[in-house]
Amino acid sequence: MYAEERQQAMAQLINAERRVSVARLAEDFSVTTETVRRDLSALERRGLVRRVHGGAVPVDALAPTESGLNERDQHNTDAKEGLAAAAIALLPAPGSTILLDAGSTTARLVAALPHDHQLTVVTHSVPLAARLAGNPNIELVLLPGRVRPTTQAAVGADTVAALAEIRVDMSFVGANGLSVEFGLSTPDRDEAATKRALVAAGRRTVALVDSSKLGLESTHRFARLSDVDVLVTDAGIDAVERSELERHGLEVVVA
Template sequence: MYAAERQQWLLTRTRDAGRVDVGAVAEELQVTPETIRRDLGTLERQGLVRRVHGGAIPADRLDFEPAIGQRDTVAGPEKERIAKAALAELEGCLTVLLDAGTTTARLASVLPTDRELTVVTNSLPIASMLATRPNVVLRLLGGRVRGTTMAAVDDWMTDTLATLTVDVAFLGTNGFSPERGLTTPDPAEAAAKRAMIAAARRAVVVADAAKYGTDQFVRFARLDQVDALVTDTGLDDAATAAIEAAGPRVVRA
């Protein structure tokens, strides 16, 4: 396969799948990862893709937001490990705020059952999951529900958060990087996440490593505004050092 053919193949795969992984496509095409990185560099210079940690995404989809069902099928094992590792951040906490998202939903599913917790959330799926737990006092934040994320947003939600103080907030993010901080495609979701950080004594971000370098449309926080990032071992040492230099402690599960 000539370089031009390979680059067209990469562009098509990126647009169809929403992302390409350097290691996976290098193995599939039987070329070196360095060859794929060079090809992606060529496509990026043409404005066709945006390189991110470990691969690339389509340049015209930086504000694309997949539905919750689609996101839940991505990086499942990593999200499970992240959720279990995040439990350590609950030590000494009685009140917990859970942001909407597939990784925070995994965390909700493994919350301890041997002690009482007050859980505040804007997520309908998380609320449904926890509503019958005998050890959980559930507080559901109201507001306009976004069908894409099944999250309550807007003033009804943020005004209530302004009256609360919780021990720890667990937040999801669509992208994170030392340069742009924590980002998401939707302004209303960004406002909700800002309000969550303001309401919490400690803020912990739970996000798989594939989101590193995927800067989205709206920034909702700098990295130094959160206390910890729980991610997976796909985040390499250099990226981990860059994140920690910007502020938060990094846990790789």
């Protein structure tokens, strides 16, 4: 097979499967990983794929647009349910204080909270606060700030300032992308600043990130891997990726 034929076949596979590792491409096309990386670089220059750490994704996988909360809630629902259940097992002891990031996965975590587990919950998410407000075992703290319509969460200087004044037992955060090289990221600058403060406020930080976002990089980094203690993801993570994340100090929990 000529190089151009191989590259075209690689591009077709990546667009069909949405995310393919360098190791998988090397095995499928019987070439070295160095050859695969050269092929991916050539495809990226032609605008056919986007390279990410450890592999490649279609060009539209890293689009700068950000889905609204209601739209995101309909995607990967089974994986998010699993992530929420796994996160419940990580909750600190009754009487502790936790921080909850905005997002469709943390919404499922809230829905799964045990009724007899007393907690103080701090959040910047309006929908999460509305769900928690009637729970007699939850002392709810709603953070101030400007509410972004996209995420229905408070962001900005007031939110960041309020987070700088607190310390919690555990922070639960989501991300639009997570890669070894770039860390955890999100498309919006204000959202990133708020997530950065959420991470800094926690004695331990748990990232809830489904496997479709692993290897992806969004515009604004809010945490390096070293800032996070535990990654909760789903069974879509491959063994090589998991090993590399663990090598960088992350405890990986597969839901």
